[in-house]
Amino acid sequence: MAGATGARVAGKVAxxxxxxxxxxxxxxxxxxxAEEGATVFGADVDVAAGRAGMAELAAHGLDTHFIELxxxxxxxxxxxxxxxxxxxxRLDVLVNNAxxxxxxxxxxxxxxxxxxxxGINLRGTYLGVKxxxxxxxxxxxxxxxxxxxxxxxxxxxLPGYTAxxxxxxxxxxxxxxxxxxxxxxxxxxxxxxxxxxVIWTPMNEVNFSDESAARAGVDRMxxxxxxxxxxxxxxxxxxxxxxxxxxxxxxxxxxxxxxTAA
Ligand code: NAD
Numbered sequence: 001m002a003g004a005t006g007a008r009v010a011g012k013v014a015x016x017x018x019x020x021x022x023x024x025x026x027x028x029x030x031x032x033x034a035e036e037g038a039t040v041f042g043a044d045v046d047v048a049a050g051r052a053g054m055a056e057l058a059a060h061g062l063d064t065h066f067i068e069l070x071x072x073x074x075x076x077x078x079x080x081x082x083x084x085x086x087x088x089x090r091l092d093v094l095v096n097n098a099x100x101x102x103x104x105x106x107x108x109x110x111x112x113x114x115x116x117x118x119g120i121n122l123r124g125t126y127l128g129v130k131x132x133x134x135x136x137x138x139x140x141x142x143x144x145x146x147x148x149x150x151x152x153x154x155x156x157x158l159p160g161y162t163a164x165x166x167x168x169x170x171x172x173x174x175x176x177x178x179x180x181x182x183x184x185x186x187x188x189x190x191x192x193x194x195x196x197x198v199i200w201t202p203m204n205e206v207n208f209s210d211e212s213a214a215r216a217g218v219d220r221m222x223x224x225x226x227x228x229x230x231x232x233x234x235x236x237x238x239x240x241x242x243x244x245x246x247x248x249x250x251x252x253x254x255x256x257x258x259x260t261a262a
Contacts, residue, residue, distance in 0.1 A: 001031070003061025008242045010037030013088040015080065017071050017128065018098030020044035020053055024201045025149065026097040027053055028230030029237045034062035036238060038093065041084050043069035045098075071098045071124030077131045090139050093241045094132040096125045096148045096171075101203055106162045114163045121167035122174070129178050129191065136189050143188025147240045148175045149233075150193040150252065152260050168195075172252060179250030190249040192240050197256025199228040223258030 014033050018026040019042025030042045034057060044050035047068050054066040065087070069080040084091050099121045102113065125148050136144030153161055154168035175193040182189040198204060198218045205211070218227045236255045239245055254260060 001060045004035055004037050006036040008036040008238060009033055012038045012092040013084060013090050014038045014093035014241065015041045015043060015084055015091060016095040016097055017043045017069060020046040020050035021202050022049065022053060025199060025230045025233045028234040029095050029097060030064055031057055032234035032238045033241060034064050039063045039088050041065050041067050043067040043080055045070045071128060072119045074127050077127045081131050081135050085135060091132060091135045092144045094128055094146045095237055096128040098124055099149060101164045103160045105160055109163050117163045118167045122170040125171050126174060133182065133189055137187050141188060145241050146189065146191045147237050148193045150195050152195055152197050152256050154195055155260050176250045183249060192248055193252045194233060194236050195252055195254040195256065196233050197228055197259040199230060199233060201230060223261060226257065228257055
């Protein structure tokens with residue numbers, strides 16, 4: 001890891017949720033955006049890991065900071081965005097990345113578990129989009145880029161993951177409706193979703209008891225012949241955050257090694 005190496009998002013201020021997981025997609029997005037010149041606030045409920053992770057990146061010369069945020073709480077969203085505005089003056093990029101998953105058949109999915117997952121994945125994304133739009137409309141000139149982490153499970157149904165598929169399908173279409181609203185308002189805010197395939201992070205590591213067998217299985221079923229890694233997703237997020245994507249809104253960027261092409 002080096003300090004800032006490029007300038008694709010230089011001068012922009014970004015907030016990334018779910019940034020604490022040390023080998024997670026959120027942490028990868030923080031690192032990639034900061035490498036390209038952004039000031040990045042990584043937010044998470046896991047205060048110890050989040051604070052340590054952002055400090056580790058800052059020690060390598062990146063402009064990274066930690067904010068405590070439970071994405072299910074509207075009060076905490078307002079406070080987190082107020083903190084970004086107080087400390088950095090503006091918000092240009094929001095990456096709604098915080099998410100959880102569990103495997104269970106529909107018959108075995110309790111209402112409580114369904115609500116818990118959708119509270120984080122869908123309600124958390126809705127709250128983030130809402131408060132980022134309000135903040136980005138205060139930029140002068142108004143504008144920004146909101147990137148919502150959906151999944152291939154937002155495109156297709158995965159048996160055994162009903163609650164997760166419901167949440168990620170919701171994130172995909174919430175994205176498009178919000179993009180249309182922002183377009184109609186001419187507020188310069190772009191809203192897009194990113195759809196990862198199987199990415200080797202703690203979310204997946206816990207589902208496999210035998211890592212090498214799991215890796216080999218995923219490698220076999222993926223057209224590009226390998227698992228994905230957080231940086232594969234972070235590169236797509238960086239593109240959508242940057243002005244290179246200035247004519248993209250309401251779009252979904254699938255980064256799955258070809259998994260859903262068949
Ligand atoms: P991860 O488990 O490594 O990290 C998730 C992070 O979200 C953790 O740091 C956790 O503390 C945080 N979080 C959980 N609940 C929170 C809350 N209420 N408020 C704030 N933060 C909270 O997961 P990951 O694999 O890096 O996944 C990141 C995103 O990418 C998720 O939205 C996930 O659904 C999506 N995704 C992952 C994969 C994959 O294969 N790993 C595939 C498709 C989509």
